[in-house]
Amino acid sequence: xxxxxxxxxxxxxxxxxxxxxxxxxxxxxxxxxxxxxxxxxxxxxxxxxxxxxxxxxxxxxxxxxxxxxxxxxxxxxxxxxxxxxxxxxxxxxxxxxxxxxxxxxxxxxxxxxxxxxxxxxxxxxxxxxxxxxxxxxxxxxxxxxxxxxxxxxxxxxxxxxxxxxxxxxxxxxxxxxxxxxxxxxxxxxxxxxxxxxxxxxxxxxxxxxxxxxxxxxxxxxxxxxxxxxxxxxxxxxxxxxxxxxxxxxxxxxxxxxxxxxxxxxxxxxxxxxxxxxxxxxxxxxxxxxxxxxxxxxxxxxxxxxxxxxxxxxxxxxxxxxxxxxxxxxxxxxxxxxxxxxxxxxxxxxxxxxxxxxxxxxxxxxxxxxxxx
Amino acid sequence: xxxxxxxxxxxxxxxxxxxxxxxxxxxxxxxxxxxxxxxxxxxxxxxxxxxxxxxxxxxxxxxxxxxxxxxxxxxxxxxxxxxxxxxxxxxxxxxxxxxxxxxxxxxxxxxxxxxxxxxxxxxxx
Numbered sequence: 001x002x003x004x005x006x007x008x009x010x011x012x013x014x015x016x017x018x019x020x021x022x023x024x025x026x027x028x029x030x031x032x033x034x035x036x037x038x039x040x041x042x043x044x045x046x047x048x049x050x051x052x053x054x055x056x057x058x059x060x061x062x063x064x065x066x067x068x069x070x071x072x073x074x075x076x077x078x079x080x081x082x083x084x085x086x087x088x089x090x091x092x093x094x095x096x097x098x099x100x101x102x103x104x105x106x107x108x109x110x111x112x113x114x115x116x117x118x119x120x121x122x123x124x125x126x127x128x129x130x131x132x133x134x135x136x137x138x139x140x141x142x143x144x145x146x147x148x149x150x151x152x153x154x155x156x157x158x159x160x161x162x163x164x165x166x167x168x169x170x171x172x173x174x175x176x177x178x179x180x181x182x183x184x185x186x187x188x189x190x191x192x193x194x195x196x197x198x199x200x201x202x203x204x205x206x207x208x209x210x211x212x213x214x215x216x217x218x219x220x221x222x223x224x225x226x227x228x229x230x231x232x233x234x235x236x237x238x239x240x241x242x243x244x245x246x247x248x249x250x251x252x253x254x255x256x257x258x259x260x261x262x263x264x265x266x267x268x269x270x271x272x273x274x275x276x277x278x279x280x281x282x283x284x285x286x287x288x289x290x291x292x293x294x295x296x297x298x299x300x301x302x303x304x305x306x307x308x309x310x311x312x313x314x315x316x317x318x319x320x321x322x323x324x325x326x327x328x329x330x331x332x333x334x335x336x337x338x339x340x341x342x343x344x345x346x347x348x349x350x351x352x353x354x355x356x357x358x359x360x361x362x363x364x365x366x367x368x369x370x371x372x
Numbered sequence: 373x374x375x376x377x378x379x380x381x382x383x384x385x386x387x388x389x390x391x392x393x394x395x396x397x398x399x400x401x402x403x404x405x406x407x408x409x410x411x412x413x414x415x416x417x418x419x420x421x422x423x424x425x426x427x428x429x430x431x432x433x434x435x436x437x438x439x440x441x442x443x444x445x446x447x448x449x450x451x452x453x454x455x456x457x458x459x460x461x462x463x464x465x466x467x468x469x470x471x472x473x474x475x476x477x478x479x480x481x482x483x484x485x486x487x488x489x490x491x492x493x494x495x496x497x
Contacts, residue, residue, distance in 0.1 A: 324412040
């Protein structure tokens, strides 16, 4: 990209009026936090939080061969996704490396909306554009067509119910339906990245402020607060959800990341990366490489991405994400460690925190699971 | 955000009280505390340790980052604030009061410490 000027979402002025601390995120000027990120985190766990996620990349794929095309381009079985449902999937390179992780909504028989990470949106768009040449489909860049507002947390169904006639009861997790929220046309999706029940609302940018204000008002009585990307990161970390550039990268296959289940070898036809992924699957079965685990601190020093995981003075892995966990009250991390040290409770594991080997407990992911 | 008039300030965002019997109290400013976000861990020099102006003498860890703590003056540490070690959130909630970090017997000062008005202007830019 030639321009270095940050991009602003439709809610930019509103964030500033709320006193948000802004940060650059993949070329976008986004709210990091409004006040205390810890308070925002706990609000989402116990009440509700409101997020501007308009930096995420939307790509629409339409045409008679849309399902067939996505089955070729992505590792999942998108043809098997029912209209109105969503699927977590990935786009991989020919060598099996992960180009991005995606959520794909099937909006109609021949229409899908793909949501990519902001940092990868252009790459995903380019890749899909190239792959689409052999198919009767249109790949449309819809990044500017949508603002995305998420309301997350146990109070979110109540807040949204007050603003819409849509059948939220009938809306399952990982499903989306078109409707009207606070008089604004929206794609209402029961998805999120926080480990809580919640909704993501895709609307036209010109409706974003109106919708944000209506949600704020509807949430007033139940403790809804605006939330920044800082708490979004600690929420997803507690929920054990991977983040591209941390747990996922071009140098890892879905099997390396412990997410081999997203690769659907049984689907019809060939797909990009199939041969390499089959090899990666066999290797993972035979001789697992490093394994993604959770680490919980005994002390209070916080592990950061890139810090070495150690045992008996040897480096046995690397931290991919780390933060103080507001829910557990201790620092936590996700890390790739050698399989020999990956079992929960493995003794003697530590993290090298700027030269000091701090003791950590190996645990199974996630750190936090919502009570249903 | 108002910076107390009676304090002096370093460009590294520490504040320093006027020395009583040669001992000054040191903390970080509200500006710095806000920039860090929620502080979750502080590592302070030990009582008896010697620190040098402008050099790292500890660290402040927040949700998103870790920052060096610099000594605004040279001297010997006479006391550290155990309350803030036990409850690092004090740095955010009361940076100029209960969130003080350590006391130091001053043996040398750099000549670029700022007054409250100078520091306010310095951080306004």
